[in-house]
């Protein structure tokens with residue numbers, strides 16, 4: 001048991017969702033693009049759908065056309081993390097969309113922009129790591145393409161591989177893609193139990209072999225038990241869940257934590273759904289967590305952070 005107070009790690013934040021509204025407005029104006037109503041609505045905290053969120057996310061992604069834009073995105077996340085007294089972040093990135101799908105910049109420029117941004121963050125004393133995100137609903141051919149894209153000269157700061165998006169393709173089908181990522185030394189995670197059936201969490205673990213779950217908020221008690229028994233870390237993003245998981249009447253974080261699940265806090269897309277590590281802690285407290293339970297979130301957050309653990313091998 002370590003005796004120092006736990007470092008506060010943002011356990012789940014997306015590169016594209018980390019850019020500030022001021023940056024987004026300026027680039028949209030430069031590129032002569034109109035901001036979608038969905039994004040303006042999300043900034044104001046209006047209730048929106050997952051589809052609205054995806055529209056906003058892709059609109060922001062369309063503005064990222066250079067190495068500097070990548071660096072700026074990391075810089076926004078660094079600034080926000082420091083403002084909350086945070087000590088690091090696990091950063092989800094989707095290079096396939098920018099480099100292959102939309103051809104907005106070459107892969108080398110993507111890596112260089114990331115390296116510059118991460119170097120700045122490290123200079124500020126932050127721990128950093130990158131998780132490459134594939135889109136579940138694009139299917140496993142897309143998953144293989146993501147691995148094809150990144151597998152050569154994979155930078156050291158990439159430590160994980162994940163799926164995100166809509167939970168449509170069963171995780172047993174993703175297993176061969178996850179196996180390839182694992183052979184690269186990467187840790188495996190999945191967005192599951194967010195917009196799909198609760199069983200997705202179980203299948204991701206049992207058949208996909210993932211060692212970390214993003215969200216998992218739709219898990220039933222049996223699944224929570226599996227998460228507890230297997231000590232699977234779960235990233236909880238309360239502000240994001242409130243908008244993107246409208247079926248949640250009451251956020252399950254207290255129940256998950258009291259079921260022995262290794263929950264930790266993340267911000268997900270703070271440039272789209274405004275939040276920070278500080279607001280997430282406030283939300284967690286308002287859900288009725290004790291100070292001891294809040295401390296536990298930070299302890300888990302540090303102990304299971306990939307930015308501190310590095311690659312699997």
Ligand SMILES: [Zn+2]
Nearest residue numbers: 164191214268
């Ligand atoms: Zn996410």
